[in-house]
Amino acid sequence: MILDRFRLTDQVAVVTGAGRGLGAATAVALAEAGADVVIASRTESQLHEVAERVAAAGRRAHVVPADLSDPAAAAALAEAATSTFGRLDIVVNNVGGTFPRPLPETTVEFLEEAFRFNVSTAHALTAAATPALLENGGSVVNISSIMGRVQGRGFLAYGTAKAALSQYTRLAAVDLAPRVRVNAISVGSVATSALELVVGNEEIRAKMEQATPLRRIGEPEDIAAAVVYLASRAGGYLTGKVLEVDGGLQAPNLDLGLPDL
Numbered sequence: 001m002i003l004d005r006f007r008l009t010d011q012v013a014v015v016t017g018a019g020r021g022l023g024a025a026t027a028v029a030l031a032e033a034g035a036d037v038v039i040a041s042r043t044e045s046q047l048h049e050v051a052e053r054v055a056a057a058g059r060r061a062h063v064v065p066a067d068l069s070d071p072a073a074a075a076a077l078a079e080a081a082t083s084t085f086g087r088l089d090i091v092v093n094n095v096g097g098t099f100p101r102p103l104p105e106t107t108v109e110f111l112e113e114a115f116r117f118n119v120s121t122a123h124a125l126t127a128a129a130t131p132a133l134l135e136n137g138g139s140v141v142n143i144s145s146i147m148g149r150v151q152g153r154g155f156l157a158y159g160t161a162k163a164a165l166s167q168y169t170r171l172a173a174v175d176l177a178p179r180v181r182v183n184a185i186s187v188g189s190v191a192t193s194a195l196e197l198v199v200g201n202e203e204i205r206a207k208m209e210q211a212t213p214l215r216r217i218g219e220p221e222d223i224a225a226a227v228v229y230l231a232s233r234a235g236g237y238l239t240g241k242v243l244e245v246d247g248g249l250q251a252p253n254l255d256l257g258l259p260d261l
Contacts, residue, residue, distance in 0.1 A: 005234040009034035012085040013231070014077045016068050016125065017095035019046030021192035022143060024053075025220035026092055026227045031059035033228050035090065038081045040064040040074075060085070068095040069117050071124035078128035088132035090231045093122035094143045097194060098161060100154035102258055111157045118161035119168060126172060126182075133180045139231045140176075142169050142184040143223070144242060149186060152252035162186075166242045173240030181239040183230045188246025189253055190218035198254060213248030 013030045017023035019041030027037045031054040039047050039054075044065040051061035062084045066073040074095070081088040096118040101110065126140050133140070147155045148162030166184055173182040189208055191199050199205045199217055209215050226245045229235045247253075 002234075005236070006228060006232045007034050008090070008228070008232055011035045011089040012038070012081050012087050013090035013092060014038045014040070014081050014088065014125065014129065015092040015094060016040050016074060016077070016121070018050055019043045020050075021194065022187070022190065022220050022223050023092075023094040024050045025224040026094060027061070028053045028057060029221070029224035029228050030090065030092075030231070031057040031061070033232065034059070036060040036062075036085050038062045038064060038077055038084065040066050040068060040077055041095070042067055068121055069113075071116065071120045074121040075124040075128035077125055078132060081129075082132050087136060088129055089136055089138045091125055091129050091133070091138070091140045092143070092227055092231070093125060093140065093165075095121060096143065096161070096165075098158035100256055101157060102154060102261075103156050104261070106157050111160070114157035114161040115164065118158075119164050122165060123168065123172075130176065130180065133176075138180050139235075140169075140172070140180065140182040141227050141230045142166075142182070144169070144184045144186045146186055146188045146244070146246045146249055147252070150249070150251050152254075152256075153258040154256040155252075169242060170240045177239055181230075181236070183235070183238055183240070184242045185223060185226050185230070186242050186244045186246060187223055188212070188218055188244075188249045190220060190223060192220060204254075208253045211249075211251075211253035216247065218245070218247060 018039035054061035
């Protein structure tokens, strides 16, 4: 049956930034597809809540509280997976993000921090996980953003970092082929805590929905479903691709209102 291609029975995944939002939804979706998961983020209490949802799906979760802005902490998750579960098949580099900031206020240090948090941590974990991924033929899914391919004021650091992550995906896919597939998801506006301030405002949310071809804000499960597709045999003929899960956006649907300089 075609649905069998989406199953991840007895595989092991690492999901970063898994305490809430996209990461939490992804960890639960992977568990529902049959995988055990290593989940990591700063807030331990959130991770335990996600672990309970994983257990409810009949799978195991290993909780790792960590500051994943440190590439070394991200890299350590590969060993956590192999020592706990004996293998590693899937890496989801979800942790990332950068606050908007106008160009004159974007220091070199701020830009480098954005790059480290969105790209360096992903590379650290991917590189550390590569030996284990090669054993069984694994998959890496990087969470990028629409801001890596469109223009919007205030997103210079974030958009540059996410564009780099998308290109990193293409290059890593060539390096790791044919045993390991590497893909990314270009995420649009999704109703997570990161957008809570704006999507909680009915007027702003209505404008964002109107500016989106599908006329709605995304749900975390929209992204989680795409991760399962890319990580499973269903997406087994894809590598080096950036899947755009963004409601059809070709431009940002949120204007920060930054004035001309």
